[in-house]
Amino acid sequence: xxxxxxxxxxxxxxxxxxxxxxxxxxxxxxxxxxxxxxxxxxxxxxxxxxxxxxxxxxxxxxxxxxxxxxxxxxxxxxxxxxxxxxxxxxxxxxxxxxxxxxxxxxxxxxxxxxxxxxxxxxxxxxxxxxxxxxxxxxxxxxxxxxxxxxxxxxxxxxxxxxxxxxxxxxxxxxxxxxxxxxxxxxxxxxxxxxxxxxxxxxxxxxxxxxxxxxxxxxxxxxxxxxxxxxxxxxxxxxxxxxxxxxxxxxxxxxxxxxxxxxxxxxxxxxxxxxxxxx
Amino acid sequence: xxxxxxxxxxxxxxxxxxxxxxxxxxxxxxxxxxxxxxxxxxxxxxxxxxxxxxxxxxxxxxxxxxxxxxxxxxxxxxxxxxxxxxxxxxxxxxxxxxxxxxxxxxxxxxxxxxxxxxxxxxxxxxxxxxxxxxxxxxxxxxxxxxxxxxxxxxxxxxxxxxxxxxxxxxxxxxxxxxxxxxxxxxxxxxxxxxxxxxxxxxxxxxxxxxxxxxxxxxxxxxxxxxxxxxxxxxxxxxxxxxxxxxxxxxxxxxxxxxxxxxxxxxxxxxxxxxxxxxxxxxxxxxxxxxxxxxxxxxxxxxxxxxxxxxxxxxxxxxxxxxxxxxxxxxxxxxxxxxxxxxxxxxxxxxxxxxxxxxxxxxxxxxxxxxxxxxxxxxxxxxxxxxxxxxxxxxxxxxxxxxxxxxxxxxxxxxxxxxxxxxxxxxxxxxxxxxxxxxxxxxxxxxxxxxxxxxxxxxxxxxxxxxxxxxx
Ligand SMILES: Cc1cc2nc3c(=O)[nH]c(=O)nc-3n(C[C@H](O)[C@H](O)[C@H](O)COP(=O)(O)OP(=O)(O)OC[C@H]3O[C@@H](n4cnc5c(N)ncnc54)[C@H](O)[C@@H]3O)c2cc1C
Ligand SMILES: Cc1cc2nc3c(=O)[nH]c(=O)nc-3n(C[C@H](O)[C@H](O)[C@H](O)COP(=O)(O)OP(=O)(O)OC[C@H]3O[C@@H](n4cnc5c(N)ncnc54)[C@H](O)[C@@H]3O)c2cc1C
Ligand code: SF4
Ligand code: SF4
Ligand code: FES
Numbered sequence: 001x002x003x004x005x006x007x008x009x010x011x012x013x014x015x016x017x018x019x020x021x022x023x024x025x026x027x028x029x030x031x032x033x034x035x036x037x038x039x040x041x042x043x044x045x046x047x048x049x050x051x052x053x054x055x056x057x058x059x060x061x062x063x064x065x066x067x068x069x070x071x072x073x074x075x076x077x078x079x080x081x082x083x084x085x086x087x088x089x090x091x092x093x094x095x096x097x098x099x100x101x102x103x104x105x106x107x108x109x110x111x112x113x114x115x116x117x118x119x120x121x122x123x124x125x126x127x128x129x130x131x132x133x134x135x136x137x138x139x140x141x142x143x144x145x146x147x148x149x150x151x152x153x154x155x156x157x158x159x160x161x162x163x164x165x166x167x168x169x170x171x172x173x174x175x176x177x178x179x180x181x182x183x184x185x186x187x188x189x190x191x192x193x194x195x196x197x198x199x200x201x202x203x204x205x206x207x208x209x210x211x212x213x214x215x216x217x218x219x220x221x222x223x224x225x226x227x228x229x230x231x232x233x234x235x236x237x238x239x240x241x242x243x244x245x246x247x248x249x250x251x252x253x254x255x256x257x258x259x260x261x262x263x264x265x266x267x268x269x270x271x272x273x274x275x276x277x278x
Numbered sequence: 279x280x281x282x283x284x285x286x287x288x289x290x291x292x293x294x295x296x297x298x299x300x301x302x303x304x305x306x307x308x309x310x311x312x313x314x315x316x317x318x319x320x321x322x323x324x325x326x327x328x329x330x331x332x333x334x335x336x337x338x339x340x341x342x343x344x345x346x347x348x349x350x351x352x353x354x355x356x357x358x359x360x361x362x363x364x365x366x367x368x369x370x371x372x373x374x375x376x377x378x379x380x381x382x383x384x385x386x387x388x389x390x391x392x393x394x395x396x397x398x399x400x401x402x403x404x405x406x407x408x409x410x411x412x413x414x415x416x417x418x419x420x421x422x423x424x425x426x427x428x429x430x431x432x433x434x435x436x437x438x439x440x441x442x443x444x445x446x447x448x449x450x451x452x453x454x455x456x457x458x459x460x461x462x463x464x465x466x467x468x469x470x471x472x473x474x475x476x477x478x479x480x481x482x483x484x485x486x487x488x489x490x491x492x493x494x495x496x497x498x499x500x501x502x503x504x505x506x507x508x509x510x511x512x513x514x515x516x517x518x519x520x521x522x523x524x525x526x527x528x529x530x531x532x533x534x535x536x537x538x539x540x541x542x543x544x545x546x547x548x549x550x551x552x553x554x555x556x557x558x559x560x561x562x563x564x565x566x567x568x569x570x571x572x573x574x575x576x577x578x579x580x581x582x583x584x585x586x587x588x589x590x591x592x593x594x595x596x597x598x599x600x601x602x603x604x605x606x607x608x609x610x611x612x613x614x615x616x617x618x619x620x621x622x623x624x625x626x627x628x629x630x631x632x633x634x635x636x637x638x639x640x641x642x643x644x645x646x647x648x649x650x651x652x653x654x655x656x657x658x659x660x661x662x663x664x665x666x667x668x669x670x671x672x673x674x675x676x677x678x679x680x681x682x683x684x685x686x687x688x689x690x691x692x693x694x695x696x697x698x699x700x701x702x703x704x705x706x707x708x709x710x711x712x713x714x715x716x717x718x719x720x721x722x723x724x725x726x727x728x729x730x731x732x733x734x735x736x737x738x739x740x741x742x743x744x745x746x747x748x749x
Binding site for chain 1: 459460461469497498499500503504505506525526527529531535536537538541542544545548549553554558559560561562563564566637638685686687690
């Protein structure tokens with residue numbers, strides 16, 4: 001049945017899980033960089049989530065979510081056999097992947113899931129992928145085995161030093177860029193401060209840098225303007241013009257400010273949800 | 279020459295309304311509708327002119343004269359048939375048509391300022407539902423041909439253009455599937471126009487009746503993304519209609535326009551209407567609440583946003599418009615209602631920039647004073663800035679209602695489709711056909727933001743042509 005959850009894999013208990021959902025029409029047309037918008041109940045909110053993987057033959061897509069507020073917490077109560085009320089996609093412009101040689105893919109936290117789809121696309125296009133992934137500690141690192149299959153190298157950074165470099169992904173990225181002067185492109189997906197820092201690092205190199213922006217969305221098809229971001233001084237809609245943009249032109253501070261627009265309401269929603277579920 | 283009758287024409291029967299003070303803060307419908315006595319009395323005012331100019335003003339050629347006569351004769355069943363003959367959504371049109379520019383604008387009694395209340399009569403007839411089933415509602419006949427599963431037509435978008443097309447074709451034996459990007463069908467009728475003007479139950483009634491006729495609605499399907507035109511033809515669809523609307527909100531590219539607190543009218547209205555944000559936290563989608571709200575614009579969209587903000591508890595709502603009240607493109611009745619409810623107008627003013635606090639929250643707007651200069655291409659006097667006259671207005675929420683552009687989702691992913699320089703789809707006005715064979719388009723995606731009844735007219739033209747080609 002359409003939108004049925006066929007499989008749930010808990011990646012980090014109570015924090016990050018992966019759902020395999022039956023949605024053949026989305027699987028058929030999805031490309032790396034695309035996302036879906038979903039709504040769980042009649043009273044629910046629409047939220048965007050990246051398509052982390054697809055299998056058109058089986059008619060499935062995979063999403064990976066981080067429990068953050070009401071809607072993602074509610075999603076976490078869903079399991080195998082449950083049906084997602086509304087699932088719309090694929091949305092957004094796909095990643096522009098061309099055969100160009102060496103590419104660095106940077107992923108932070110849950111962003112690694114989305115980055116993994118882009119890395120795979122690059123690998124399939126014949127590019128050499130260098131992966132740089134980071135999280136607070138090694139238990140929170142996602143998709144490392146999958147990335148190892150498609151990357152010539154996977155570099156790891158953790159805040160607590162439990163695996164790889166102790167510190168930020170940007171420090172690893174800097175080293176990586178210095179050692180690989182032929183890198184053509186850097187793609188980064190993760191928390192906004194991380195993407196901002198990545199843009200700061202690559203600014204000193206002659207390398208194209210692309211980031212995937214996670215602005216607040218309502219419809220996801222270009223009709224509300226909630227997702228607008230400033231890129232090179234112009235207003236762009238992340239859902240139809242993006243979500244990927246040239247990192248050197250993105251106003252990250254504005255994005256962070258806009259992501260906090262509904263903080264008090266989001267906190268209230270979560271509080272009520274916790275009370276209800278106990 | 280015949281002798282002119284000297285009898286004085288009675289004034290229009292006034293529309294029963296909810297009290298302005300009471301209604302201004304709630305979402306229930308403002309205009310309550312005529313009862314039977316009022317409708318008959320109003321219909322009797324009609325002169326039954328030999329040259330019934332009223333009809334020429336209606337984009338879908340409703341035979342106003344005949345249906346009004348039937349109402350006067352209390353033959354509502356027949357009146358309904360006459361209206362339905364050319365207008366598939368009369369309950370909606372009766373409520374939202376800008377009648378003063380259309381049928382009532384060309385009524386012989388127009389110059390007296392008291393034209394026949396054609397819209398209200400149409401609404402009366404449609405609301406009281408004189409059809410016995412969905413087929414009769416669509417065609418006037420008791421039984422429709424069952425849709426032939428092999429004769430398939432697809433429509434993208436579920437606004438008035440597609441709904442009209444779907445009704446016309448399905449009642450005539452064609453299987454129609456409507457693909458809608460959002461989770462609910464209806465287009466602007468559900469996500470844009472608020473409940474207090476067009477109750478969602480009225481739209482649902484129309485959609486349900488189409489379902490009974492065999493129309494299939496597939497929500498959450500984005501044309502060009504979830505399903506493409508080529509895929510549809512490969513699956514055996516014989517024609518595709520594109521009615522995806524002009525939903526792309528425009529901004530003015532002003533400094534500070536992305537501060538938290540500045541919204542497009544589309545976002546604001548979508549959060550409130552489609553997502554039921556006015557019932558937050560029962561519903562999950564939050565709606566921004568402003569205290570001193572400004573709305574930029576002067577059309578229906580601006581007025582809908584302003585009245586919505588007032589209903590959500592704002593203490594003051596000002597509509598900032600660069601010309602004067604007389605030039606506002608809003609439906610006259612809505613402007614009157616808004617003013618009665620307490621909406622203020624800030625005319626001859628245009629925003630220059632927004633300023634915010636340290637958290638990026640909107641604090642105030644800088645407005646430029648304007649005056650009216652020479653008439654422009656539209657015939658309206660052009661607003662020109664008065665040098666040096668700028669002033670600041672405190673505001674914590676600004677809603678931009680300065681127009682919308684062509685929806686790009688489908689056109690971006692279907693590059694073969696020919697567009698004009700504004701990104702609207704080019705379609706033959708007499709058939710609706712685009713440059714791609716058996717691909718038709720109509721409504722706002724072709725004309726740019728227009729009206730419900732014009733979109734319906736386009737849906738009907740395309741439907742007729744499609745039927746002609748299929749049979
Ligand atoms: C294109 C895109 C792809 C994304 N992909 C993923 C993904 O693969 N995995 C993942 O875990 N997260 C992803 N996100 C972020 C995800 O949408 C938010 O975490 C989610 O909406 C939070 O909803 P909530 O109700 O759980 O939390 P809330 O308490 O409502 O919000 C928490 C924070 O999430 C953000 N947010 C809230 N509502 C929305 C909304 N409607 N749209 C976007 N952001 C919102 C805000 O910054 C907010 O402060 C993506 C976002 C975008 C725009
Ligand atoms: C707030 C507001 C108030 C208005 N008030 C009035 C009024 O009082 N009187 C009046 O006559 N007119 C009014 N209008 C204008 C009127 O609503 C429009 O002219 C009319 O709805 C256009 O109809 P349409 O069929 O072109 O499509 P729309 O009603 O615009 O609907 C298009 C639909 O297509 C969907 N869509 C978009 N892209 C895709 C895609 N790729 N695939 C599938 N679906 C897609 C959208 O989600 C939407 O549901 C108002 C408009 C607004 C916004
Ligand atoms: S459809 Fe609109 S314009 Fe035509 S008669 Fe009815 S109210 Fe008037
Ligand atoms: S023009 Fe006016 S008065 Fe004359 S028939 Fe039409 S509605 Fe009646
Ligand atoms: S989410 Fe509405 S325009 Fe992008």
